[in-house]
Every structure is written in C-alpha cells, then in structure tokens.
Amino acid sequence: MNRRRLILSTGNINKVEEIKDILKDLPLDVLSKKDLGLGSIEVEENGDTLEENAIIKAKSLANMVDGMVMADDSGLFVNYLNGEPGVHSARYAGINARDDENNIKLLNRLKGVPLEKRDAYFKTVIVLVTEKGEVITVTGKCEGYIGFEPKGEEGFGYDPLFVVKGYDKTFAELGEEIKNKISHRARALNKLKIEMKKILEDD
DSSP states (O other), rough: OOOEEEEEOOOOOHHHHHHHHHTTSSSEEEEEETTTTTTTTOOOOOOHEEEEEEEHHHHHHHHHHHSSSEEEEEEEEEETTEEEEETTGGGGOOOOOOOHHHHHHHHHHTTTOOOOOOEEEEEEEEEETTTTEEEEEEEEEEEEOOOSSSOOOSSOOOTEEEEEEETOOHHHHOHHHHHHHHHHHHHHHHHHHHHHHHHHOOO
16 A cells, blocks of 8 residues: 555644554554644634534645645533533633643632542544545544542643543553553544545555
8 A cells, every 4th residue: 555645733742643653553644734834824613513623624724735634623521511621622711721721720610529520521523534525524432530630740631630431540640552542532543544444445
C-alpha cells in the first residue's frame, strides 16, 4: 500500500501525539495543520453538538489541503450538571481558559456533591473526510466519575480529575500507554482504523 497523507485539524500537540501513536501501524504520514503552515487558521466551532463541530472543522480544512482530513471534538459530560461542560469543555471557564481554570470551575460546580452523584463520561466524535469527499463519522466513549481533587502528572484537559471506571485512577495517573488503549479518543480511533483500512485497501 502506498503511504497516504492524513492531515489533522487540531493544533493541540498532545492530541496530535496521541493520534499518531494509535495510528502508527497504518501506512500514513500524519501531519497537523501546523505542519502545513496553517496553524494560525481557526474555525469557529459554533455547532450545538460534538458531531457538528467536528464536521465544521474537517470540511473547512479539507477545502485547503490535499489528502485525507481528520477532525475530532471531545467533551466531558457530568450527569449531575445536566451534561456540563459538554460541548463547551475546552472553554468552560472562558474562551481562552487554561486547563487548570476549567478544572477549578468544574470542582466548584461539584462542591459538596457526594461520590455517587459525580458520574461522568468522556465522548469523542471523529470525522474523516476522504480524498473523494466522503464523510465518515465514528464515536468513542469512556465512563468514570469526577474526583474531589486533581491527581496525576500526565495527560491534559480534565485528565487529572476524571477517574476511569474499573481503574480507580485518573487518566493523569494511568499514563499515556494505558490511556491510549482505553480512552474515548482511543476507542473512536480504533473504530476509525477499521474504516481507514478499508479505504487504503480499496484504492
């Protein structure tokens, strides 16, 4: 199989490395939009759902580059908070909020809430736009709950607060190797890998 280009719409270096690691056994040259000099281009994510935002990002980049384009949108959904922060996860504490500011806001919103009511899940929606313009959508989900304080040094975003069901450790404590096997993004990417293998074999 000839190597193909896969361009990622994200500028998040952590996300880029995570995706590269999970797709490393496919004949793909995985590039970020920054690698192509498009790092400064921002797309307004004004969708009401993760799916809508991922499609907006993927299609806008697909119009500018040659190759397959992948975009994802992820969110943390806390049931007690009626799904907050959800689609607004990255900017929960404000448009340019840092990870720690988002985490502090979430902890404050859950102040006094007991463990049994702190269940939550991460969800990722990945959209792939093929060279032919076909749009493929896959989703991944990871269940857990929100801890009472940040724990662990690895990961990013809400990883220090999200305790993974069945592990009793946060993503930030589990580390990259385990996270890349069980996370919401890993589960979505593994579904996407199946679709991408079909595309690569068909061409």
